[in-house]
Amino acid sequence: xxxxxxxxAGDNLARGLGWFSIGLGVAxxxxxxxxxxxxxxxxxxxxxxxxxxxxITAGVGLLALGDPKPWIxxxxxxxxxxxxxxxxxxxxxxxxxNARIAFGAVMxxxxxxxxxxxxxxxxxxxxxxLPVPDYSGRxxxxxxxxxxxxxxSDAPIGQDMRTPRILQFQPAQSQAASS
Amino acid sequence: xxxxxxxGANDIRCDTVPDPEIEHPRDAIIKVTxxxxxxxxLHLHDNFMPGMEKGDIVGHEFxxxxxxxxxxxxxxxxxxxxxxxxxxxxCGECDQxxxxxxxxxxxxxxxxxxxxxxxxxxxxxxxxxxxxxxxYAGGQAEYVRVPMADRTHIKIPGGLTDEQVLFLxxxxxxxxxxxxxxxxxxxxxxxxxxxxxxGQMTIRSAILLGAKQVIAIDRxxxxxxxxxxxxxxxxxxxxxxxxxRLNELTGGKGPEKCIDAVGMEAHATATLDSMYxxxxxxxxxxxxxxxxxxxxxxxxxxxxxLSIPGVYGGLIDKLPFGMAMNKGLTWRMGQTHVNRxxxxxxxxxxxxxxxxxxxITHTVPLDQGPEMYKTFRDKRDGCIKVVLKP
Numbered sequence: 001x002x003x004x005x006x007x008x009a010g011d012n013l014a015r016g017l018g019w020f021s022i023g024l025g026v027a028x029x030x031x032x033x034x035x036x037x038x039x040x041x042x043x044x045x046x047x048x049x050x051x052x053x054x055x056i057t058a059g060v061g062l063l064a065l066g067d068p069k070p071w072i073x074x075x076x077x078x079x080x081x082x083x084x085x086x087x088x089x090x091x092x093x094x095x096x097x098n099a100r101i102a103f104g105a106v107m108x109x110x111x112x113x114x115x116x117x118x119x120x121x122x123x124x125x126x127x128x129x130l131p132v133p134d135y136s137g138r139x140x141x142x143x144x145x146x147x148x149x150x151x152x153s154d155a156p157i158g159q160d161m162r163t164p165r166i167l168q169f170q171p172a173q174s175q176a177a178s179s
Numbered sequence: 180x181x182x183x184x185x186x187g188a189n190d191i192r193c194d195t196v197p198d199p200e201i202e203h204p205r206d207a208i209i210k211v212t213x214x215x216x217x218x219x220x221l222h223l224h225d226n227f228m229p230g231m232e233k234g235d236i237v238g239h240e241f242x243x244x245x246x247x248x249x250x251x252x253x254x255x256x257x258x259x260x261x262x263x264x265x266x267x268x269x270c271g272e273c274d275q276x277x278x279x280x281x282x283x284x285x286x287x288x289x290x291x292x293x294x295x296x297x298x299x300x301x302x303x304x305x306x307x308x309x310x311x312x313x314x315y316a317g318g319q320a321e322y323v324r325v326p327m328a329d330r331t332h333i334k335i336p337g338g339l340t341d342e343q344v345l346f347l348x349x350x351x352x353x354x355x356x357x358x359x360x361x362x363x364x365x366x367x368x369x370x371x372x373x374x375x376x377x378g379q380m381t382i383r384s385a386i387l388l389g390a391k392q393v394i395a396i397d398r399x400x401x402x403x404x405x406x407x408x409x410x411x412x413x414x415x416x417x418x419x420x421x422x423x424r425l426n427e428l429t430g431g432k433g434p435e436k437c438i439d440a441v442g443m444e445a446h447a448t449a450t451l452d453s454m455y456x457x458x459x460x461x462x463x464x465x466x467x468x469x470x471x472x473x474x475x476x477x478x479x480x481x482x483x484x485l486s487i488p489g490v491y492g493g494l495i496d497k498l499p500f501g502m503a504m505n506k507g508l509t510w511r512m513g514q515t516h517v518n519r520x521x522x523x524x525x526x527x528x529x530x531x532x533x534x535x536x537x538x539i540t541h542t543v544p545l546d547q548g549p550e551m552y553k554t555f556r557d558k559r560d561g562c563i564k565v566v567l568k569p
Contacts, residue, residue, distance in 0.1 A: 006189075006553070006556070006557055007189075007553050007557075060461055060462075061458075064458055064460065064461035065454055065457050065458070066446070066457075130560070132401055132561065133401055133561035134401075134404065135401050135402075135405035135408060135540075135561070136404045136405075136407065136408050138408050138538070139383075139408045139409050139410070139537065140379075140383050140409060140533050140535060140536075140537035140538070141383070141386075141409075141533060141534075142531050142532070142533075142534070145409070148410070148532070149386050149389060149390075149410070150365065150387070150388070150389030151387050152384075152387035152388055152389075152527065152532070153365075153387075153388060155359070155387075155388065155523060157359045157362070158279060160278075160279075161356075161360045161362065161511075162362045163361075163362035163509065167482050167484075167507075167509060168362070168364060
């Protein structure tokens with residue numbers, strides 16, 4: 001079972017990155033052409049839009065799908081893909097300066113992602129180091145379960161809570177005979 | 180007085196608020212001695228339940244001492260008496276109450292017009308819950324006003340601790356009704372999704388009612404350990420396939436009775452369908468995550484029964500209703516008709532047949548309630564059931 005604490009420092013940072021992912025993703029999806037032009041990489045417009053979908057997915061995952069660690073790791077992988085794309089696009093690019101600015105921004109968010117995932121793993125290690133309480137003796141019954149099975153079979157249960165006789169499973173043969 | 184007050188998503192605070200007063204001759208004022216955080220309170224905390232307003236006092240599982248009684252409730256209650264208060268407020272006079280269907284009382288919801296519009300017809304008023312069910316102040320407080328108090332109470336005899344009887348107000352009869360409405364037969368396998376407090380009570384109820392085999396499904400090790408202690412065979416859905424294991428345990432036929440003690444906040448990342456639900460929930464395109472319902476419909480033996488004590492709030496997507504229809508499944512669901520069961524259950528506690536306090540893992544003062552909501556929600560520190568002392 002994955003452990004995480006939805007009010008921890010690591011989780012708060014993960015949520016911040018989730019909102020950032022959604023904002024960036026929407027921008028890449030809606031303004032992919034403009035972003036590509038600004039970086040001198042017009043031929044990568046569709047790729048940038050696809051990256052936008054990836055960012056939105058990671059953002060929804062971080063904000064809504066429980067344990068944020070897999071989604072932060074997916075962001076780190078995405079950062080690597082972004083940097084590779086930007087690095088490849090700098091050759092013979094009259095706007096390589098802008099691409100370098102974008103590269104620097106991705107590097108900065110990668111640092112944040114790495115800090116975040118380290119925090120989250122530290123928090124999980126802390127939770128795992130805590131002793132697990134033992135509830136194996138908490139039956140709630142005064143006697144062994146085998147002695148309690150059916151102890152309330154005479155409970156007053158109204159007819160409206162009963163299953164119609166034809167739908168009861170037991171015993172199959174006599175059901176058929178009596179119906 | 181001090182009370183736990185809802186301020187918005189993930190924001191419940193211990194505030195100072197005005198003391199309650201008698202507003203109607205059938206009211207009583209209770210001094211709360213013990214209350215609890217219920218799993219369904221988490222739906223309010225997490226803001227998945229529509230109809231909450233800033234300033235609402237939460238809590239619907241509480242008990243205490245009668246401090247003041249309105250003129251029309253004096254024949255039924257006396258100052259100083261010790262009572263557990265059921266979470267469903269009931270009038271005892273309407274057609275539904277006369278049938279024992281207290282959770283759909285036709286008169287106790289003071290926001291009936293709103294409920295009529297949203298639900299088609301109103302259901303009962305509930306303490307500390309959405310304004311769709313009356314918006315009554317809840318019991319995670321030092322004092323609480325109990326409307327229709329001449330009916331809405333369970334008198335507690337001496338000799339029993341608060342912890343033994345507190346859960347008569349909700350989770351014990353909820354688990355009991357979940358099992359009872361399955362009409363358990365001695366040959367039945369009962370599969371129960373969720374080993375939270377209601378799930379634990381359901382397991383014990385199914386055992387007491389004589390199920391041949393009770394199977395509990397969860398992923399939290401300490402909850403599964405408690406389920407096993409209560410007589411269940413356990414399935415950790417993160418470690419094994421629920422469908423395969425249930426088929427293996429039932430000779431390939433599936434459980435005759437399936438109980439959803441999870442409700443609208445099924446674990447969000449265990450399966451693709453629950454991730455899909457959670458994403459839609461975040462985008463406000465769906466209100467409830469229905470993974471457990473889908474799985475129950477799939478695994479249940481044809482002509483079996485689905486019982487749903489887990490709370491759902493609104494709209495569900497991708498429910499395989501055709502599968503349910505073709506398998507001829509019987510659906511039983513609803514809020515609990517608490518007082519229908521409590522005389523019998525109180526007797527069983529008095530006789531020592533069961534001690535519901537087994538489920539309590541944390542007891543703290545009321546002002547630590549907001550932090551305990553988070554501990555309970557995140558299942559930290561082995562938390563299964565939190566009891567608060569005002």
